[in-house]
Amino acid sequence: MAIAPTPQAVAAAADAGAAFDSQSLFWLITAVVMAIPLLIVMTLLATVLTRR
Numbered sequence: 001m002a003i004a005p006t007p008q009a010v011a012a013a014a015d016a017g018a019a020f021d022s023q024s025l026f027w028l029i030t031a032v033v034m035a036i037p038l039l040i041v042m043t044l045l046a047t048v049l050t051r052r
Helices: 007-051
Strands: none
């Protein structure tokens, strides 16, 4: 037998899902912003080391 969730439980799950999506989007944007300078530094370092 399955027990149907209450409307309050459904609303709470929907709110938690929305909060998780916005938080994961924040961390994704943060990771991208931090990765861009790292990739630039790695590219410049590789260019300098390969020219020697």
